[in-house]
Amino acid sequence: MKRPLILAATAFLAGVCWAEMPDNFVLIKGGLFKNELSNYYGKGMTISSFYMEKFEVTQKEWIEVMGTNPSKFKGDNLPVEMVSWYDSVEYCNKRSIKEGLQPYYNIDKNKKDPNNKPDPEFGDLDTVQWKVTINPGANGYRLPTEAEWEYAADGGQLSQSYTYSGSDFEDEVAWYWRNSGDKDLTGVWLWRAIEENHDQTRPVGGKKPNELGLYDMSGNVREWCWDWFGDLSANETDPEGSQSGYARVWKGGGWMGDARFTEPAYRGHLAANGTGPDQGFRICRNQ
Template sequence: MKGESKVFGLRILLITLLLITSISYAVSRGSVEFNETLLIVKDSIWYSSIELDSGNVISFYALVCTDVERQTSEIAAIRIATNNTASYETIYRKNTITLSCKSFGKFAEALERALELELNPGESLYFDSNGLLSFEVDSWLEGELIFGGGRYYHLHYDSSYSGIGPNNTAYELIRGDIEKICQTASELAKEIELFNSAKKPIEIVPETVLVERGSFTMGDDSLENASPSHQAFITYDFYIGKYETTFDEYDWFVRETGRSLLTEDFGWGRETRPVIVVSWWDAIDYCNWLSQKEGLPKAYDSEGNLLDKYGYVTDDITNVVGYRLPTEAEWEYAARGGNKSEGYMYAGSNNLGDVAWYWRNSGDEYLTGEYFLDSVFDNNNKTHPVGTKQSNELGIHDMSGNVWELCSDWYDSGYYAKSSTTNPYNYTPGSYRVVRGGGWSSNVMDSRVVDRGGFAPDDVGGNVGFRIARTVP
C-alpha cells in the first residue's frame, strides 16, 4: 500500500473509532478525607461547558489534588459554574461552587431523583435540609461559596425565586436542562472514579528486551513507500519494550502527573491491553516521565526533538540516554528478530495468526473471505491483552497486530531513497510520525514487518499505541 493511502486509511479509521468528540466525564462517589496536607496542585485537568435550553451555561471542572504525606494524587473536587464565568480567580463568586467528590456524587444522584418528580414550570426544585433532594456540601475551602443562605444548593425551574443574594443563587431551568446536567454529572462521576482507581504498577518501567547491534535488509522493493530495500546498520545495543505499553502502566502515569482524565477504552477493558487513544505527544511525555522516575536525562524537549545527556538537541540516537520511542530502523530490526532473525514475513512467523491479533481473529468470530472494514466493526473486533500471542525470535510480543506502534521518526514516503545506512533516523519535520506493525483491524499486508505508515502527532486512535525503547549506555 502506498504511504499516502496508508495515512488516509489510518485517519479514516481514527474518525470512525473516536466516538468521543463530546465525551462527558464523571466523578468518584467515594469519600475524600480533607486535611491540612491535601493541596490543589492544578487548577483543573478537564472541563465541560453545557449550553442549556434556557439560555444558561453550566460548566464542570475536575480538580486534581495531592496529599503531600502519602505522595499520591487524585481528583478530589469538582467546581461547578454558570454563564462561563468560572476561572481560578472567580472560584468564590456567587455563580461558582466547589464540591468534594462525595458531595458531587450526591449532587448527581439528587438530579437523577429530581427527574422523577416532573415538576411544572413555576415550581421550585431545590435541595434543603428537609426536602427529598437534600444533600450536604462538604465545605473544605476557607471562604467557600455558600449557596441558598445555607450549605445547600438550589435549582429552580424559573426566575420566580426571589431569594437571590450575594451568598446564594438560582438557575432559570427547564426540564431539558436538568436532563443535560444530570447526564454530564453522572458520566463525570464514573470517569473520575476510574481515574482515582488507577493503581501503581509493581514495576514502573515496562519490561524490556535487549537487542544487540547488527545489520539487516530494511524495506521491500514491492512497496513504493518502503523502497528501495537497503542494508541498514545498527552500531549500538538497545532495549525495546517486550510488550506494547499497557493501560495499567499508562494510567498510573496519568494519575501521578494529573495531566488529564484517563484515555478511552471503548468498553474493551484496560489493565494489560495496550493503551490506545494516545497521541505521539502523549507517548513521548510518558517516556520523559519514565526517565525522570529513573533519574535519567529526558529524551525529548517540548518540540519533540531528541536530546543528548546534556540536554542538547541531537539527531544521533546513540547520544540519547533516556527512555524514548524506538526509531523506525530499530523497530524493524527488532521486529525481524535482530541478529537472531529467521527471515519471517511477520514478527515471529510466516503465519500471521500465530503472532498477531488482526482483522480475522480479533473479534467475536473468525472472519473469512475478503477484507471489509464494515465486517471488522460488525464483528466487535478490538485489542487484546499483550503477550497472548507467540513472540518473535527475540522474545518480543505483538510487533505484528494488536495496535499500530508510534516511532520517533517523522514519516516520509520517499525516505528510504535518501536515508543513511548507519543508525538511520528521520529528524526532518513533516506532517506525520511513523507507525509500524498494523493493528487489530489491519489486513495481512499491513501487518508485515516491512510495512510502514504515517500518523499525525496530534491525532489519537483506537488502533494506535506504542512501546518504549532506550539506547544501552
Template sequence: MAPFELAATPVTGPDGALPATEVSWWDAVRHCNARSAREGLPPAYRIDGERTARWDPASPGYRLPTEAEWEYACRAGTGGARYGELDAIAWYRGNSGERPHPVGGRQPNAFGLYDMLGNVWEWCWDRYDPEVYGDYRVLRGGGWFDAHWSCRASVRRRSHPTLRIDDVGFRLARTLSGP
C-alpha cells in the first residue's frame, strides 16, 4: 500500500458539524476533484458524467480511500472487530436516537480518526464484486441507523454508485509522495 493520509472525520454538510449525507458515490468523487481544484492540486479522477471515473494513483489530489486503506486506517493497529468499546467510539442504532450526530463526538482510534465506525457509512473507491454486481461500490463503517454488528472494521456493504440515502457519507483521502 502506498503512503496515504485520511481526513480525521467524514466530510461535513453545510452546517459544518453533521456529516454530509445523501451523497452518491458520483457526488463524492466530484467533491474530491472540486476540493483539489480549490486547493490548487491536480484532480485524482478523470470523470465522464456518471459513466466512468478513472483514478490516477500518483495524483496528490483528494480522493476516496481504497477499501484496503479504509480498513487499515479503521483498525489503527488493532486486530479485533472494533478499535474500542462501541458506545465510546460510534453512533449506531443503540445510542444515536436514530439520527446522525456531529462528527468527532466520540473517541478517536489510535491514528486520531473519528467516526470510522458508525454515524455514516463511507464510500470507498473500490467496486464490490464487478463480475456479480457490476458498478456497485463499497461502503464501510456502519451508520447511525445500523445495529451493533454492522459497526465492525470488517463489515462491507455494497450499493449502486447513484444511491443517495441519509446514512451514507464519505471521507477524504490523499496519496502522499516520498518514503
C-alpha cells in the first residue's frame, strides 16, 4: 500500500514543479567551463544550474505577450527581431507577470541610468537609458548573462569543445550569410549580394542542436545578454559583467554576419537601444 502512495505523491509533486517550467526549457547543469575554446576556460569561473529555452524567442511567443510584432521578416516560427535590449527585458517581465511569476527586472523608465556611458567612438548612441536592475531571487524570465550564454552554447558539462555551438562545421548548426538565402553564397561578404539573395531569419530549430539540446545558439539571430560589454572577470561564480558600459553584449551571431561571429567565444556588443533584423534574444529562468 505504501508504494502506490509514494508514487502518487511523487507524481503530484513533479507535476506541480514541472507545471511552472514550459516544456521547451532545458536544465543547464552548472559547473566549471569545459570547452577549451571558451573565454572562461581554465579561469576558475563557475556557473550555477539554470533553465534556458531551447529556441530563440519566436514571433508567436512575442505577440502572445506584447501584442505587436516588430520583426522585419514575418512568421510565427521565426525568431523575433528588431528588438532592443530594453524591449527584451520588458518582454521578460510581461511574460513573467502573465504566467504568475515574479518579475526579474526592476525597470524605471523615468530615471536615466548613470551606469550607461557614452560610446567612446560614437558618443550617446543610446537615447533610452532606462535604469534596469535585477531581483536575483525572482523566479521570472530573464536574459542569460554572457557567461551563462557561453557556458550553455559550449555544451556545459557535456561540451565536446566544438568551434561552433554543437559542431566544428558552421553549416551543420548555424544560419549565417552564406546559407540563409535563395542559394549558398560564395565570395567575400558583401551586403548587396546578401540582399539580392534574400537572406533572412529561418524558423527556429532548423539546424542540429548542441550537446545540451539548444538550437540556433550559433546563427539565425544574435542574442542579447544581460551584461554591459566590458572586461571579463576570473575566479567568480555566476559573473554578471561590468557595472557600467556603453553597450550590451550580444552572442551567437546571426544570419547577416560571417560565420566567425557565430562562434560562442565571439563577444559582440550593441547600444542597448540598437535594433536590427538580425537581433533577437533567448530567455532563461533560475533553477
